[in-house]
Amino acid sequence: MTAETVLSVRDLRVTFETNDGPVHAVRGISLDVKSGETVAIVGESGSGKSQTTMAIMGLLSQNGKATGQALYRGKDLVGMSDKELNKIRGAKITMIFQEPMTSLDPLYKIGDQLAEPLRFHRGMSKAQARPRILELLKLVGIPEPERRIDSYPYELSGGQRQRVMIAMALANDPDILIADEPTTALDVTIQAQILELLADLQKRLGMAIVFITHDLGIVKRFADQVCVMRSGEVVESGTTEKIFSAPEHAYTKMLLDAEPEGIKAAPPETAPVLIEADDVSVTFNLAKGWLKPQTYLRAVDGISLNLKQGQTIGIVGESGSGKSTLGRAILRLLKSEGRIAYLGKELPTDPQEMRPKRRELQLVFQDPFGSLSPRMTVGRIITEGLLIHEPELSAKERDIRAGEALKEVGLEPSMRNRYPHEFSGGQRQRIAIARTMILKPKIIVLDEPTSALDRSVQKQVVTLLRDLQEKYGLSYLFISHDLAVVRALSDYILVMKTGKVVEEGQTEQIFDAPREDYTKALMQASMSEKRFGA
Incomplete structure (x- = not known):
């Protein structure tokens, strides 16, 4: 028996109006998602993966516009009013995000937050929702659900918070679950548990999953179909077996080969x-x-x-x-x-x-965007330590050192006059390393x-x-x-x-x-x- 197509996307385009002119984030992509199937959308940051699903859900920012079609059981979601979309979002199509701590309200207990979709879509009271919430917490493997229902998000581990987000997404038995980088920030053991949980829930509930990730490595066992995106376009698509065993596009091959390699030799005795x-x-x-x-x-x-x-x-x-x-x-x-x-x-x-x-003795953090001041130019950020450790340097000498430090980490010296938000994640991490290296550390x-x-x-x-x-x-x-x-x-x-x-x-x-x-x-x-x- 052929599975029913629950979502059909045709020529979807997403454009953002900015001060520098229009930015075309998604450029006419098409894909189909069938009941009980997992479709992985993969590609690097900025490839348009998340904006594709945000357009489908009608969640683009105010300066964004979507055209084309996203048919859910024959109904076009693109251009649908918020009132109509709200009947589908959170009920028939749900979404979990990469960082649950930013999606969960820190001021409310998780039980209250899990009750929201049940109260909105099913008209349940808080008391009526409680048995379903406990059932959901058990379903996603939260230990001691009777106690955890009254916990705040900060009292849970990263893996437990992600399980709560999955429980919230499953509250109304959706047809489609969109998972946007749901395991990136998790340990390998927790990551494996979340993937196994999603696969088990899909098998038991028969829902379709759209899985967004930048890491091709984690989708081989999990996905049925793969769409590889680059610069807003699908450059290659097909069954998971075909994409992994016989990739055709150079970009897909690059993603598959993007695994850190080599073994570091130990220092001499x-x-x-x-x-x-x-x-x-x-x-x-x-x-x-x-x-x-x-x-x-x-x-x-x-x-x-x-x-x-x-x-x-x-x-x-x-x-x-x-x-x-x-x-x-x-x-x-x-x-x-x-x-x-x-x-x-x-x-x-x-x-x-x-x-x-x-x-x-220097330190480089996980999130360079959080450790780089948004109000300072990259040049000032990099040379801030010199003001303390080499105060005798003139402003011109510090500026020269900033350019040299940027060049050392593979960036253009002219970039010192730009601000952190103008850089990609990888570039910001290079800037953080340059800030460290300018002081000539030993450790x-x-x-x-x-x-x-x-x-x-x-x-x-x-x-x-x-x-x-x-x-x-x-x-x-x-x-x-x-x-x-x-x-x-x-x-x-x-x-x-x-x-x-x-x-x-x-x-x-x-x-x-x-x-x-x-x-x-x-x-x-x-x-x-x-x-x-x-």
């Missing part, structure tokens, strides 16, 4: 040790208010490491394992117990005494610097970091849940779980012959992801 961390622990007091009992969390629990010149230590583990806390503690950005020495001398705990050391803590980037851009940033390390003899602490990137950059690995190191060793040993069950589970999840693109 005689390389000097730059950082010695002995029995480092970080404890947070979770109690708020005078009358509440003292509650403590040991986020980092007795960790030791030695970082040599030219070495990269990869720190891996799930969210909440203490990876980032350890990195910040080593830089004396958090209060900690234990000994942390740099070049044989213990690092001071006083912020003023630490200031001269800051130029040699850089890289905290998830590639997790929000396209696979092809990740590969470029990995190559850049390798080149800079080789040129300047840099040492890295590389924190990530992306094991493919960790393997390509690191020569030694610490595996963390609930604040402790459960296993450590040379990269090849950890990946090829892990000893601990937790490490094996991480590797298995990583290999499952890799098999999607095998």
Whole structure:
């Protein structure tokens, strides 16, 4: 029996009117989605993937306009009034987004938020909705749903918040679920669980899924059909088997090959040790208010490491394992117990005494857009550290150094006069690295610097970091849940779980012959992801 086509898109175009003229984000794409089928729309950032589905849902920004057709069971959604669309959105066609924390209201309990689509589309009271909400929470695997129904979003982990978003999308038994980058920010183990959950729910409920991602690797096992988009156009489409086994377009081949490669050699045995961390622990007091009992969390629990010149230590583990806390503690950005020495001398705990050391001990964050001031030009951002560490430099000398730093990371020196919002995610990460490199550091803590980037851009940033390390003899602490990137950059690995190191060793040993069950589970999840693109 042939599956029914529930969504048929024909010659869809999306145009945004801007001060610089019209921007054509989607250029006449067509696709069909059948009941019970998964169609993956893949491509790099800016390819038009999300705008395609936003146009279908009637959710474009005010300066955007859609033309063409998007037929849901014969009804054209393009140009439909909000009143008519509201009968379909949240009921027949639903959507989950990449970052649930921005989609969930922090001021409302998740039970109240899950009740909204039930109250709007089914006219249920809050009391009537409660049994259905508990059923949904159980359906998506939220533990202790009777307790979690009264939790706020911040009280849930990233994976649990994404499950809540899926529960909200499923509340009214939709025909079509649109999943826009639903696993990008998640650990590999949680990512695998979410994908398995979606596949299981689809099988049980018979809904169609439109899955948007920039990572071709995760769709092989999950999707039936694939549309590859670039610059607003579909450059190739077909069955998943055909796209992966015999891609025809050069862009598709590039996406499939965009996996960080190579193995980093360990530094020589005689390389000097730059950082010695002995029995480092970080404890947070979770109690708020005078009358509440003292509650403590040991986020980092007795960790030791030695970082040599030219070495990269990869720190891996799930969210909440203490990876980032350890990195910040080593830089004396958090209060900690234990000994942390740099070049044989213990690092001071006083912020003023630490200031001269800051130029040699630098940090690159996960989200460069959040760490780059939107009000400052790139040139000012990059040279801000020079005002503190080399105050004798003139404005002209700083400007020259900014141009040199940008050139070092593969950007044009003229870009120093532009603002962060004018750059892509990959370019902003290069700017963040340039801001670090201008101070000529010896050690850089890289905290998830590639997790929000396209696979092809990740590969470029990995190559850049390798080149800079080789040129300047840099040492890295590389924190990530992306094991493919960790393997390509690191020569030694610490595996963390609930604040402790459960296993450590040379990269090849950890990946090829892990000893601990937790490490094996991480590797298995990583290999499952890799098999999607095998």
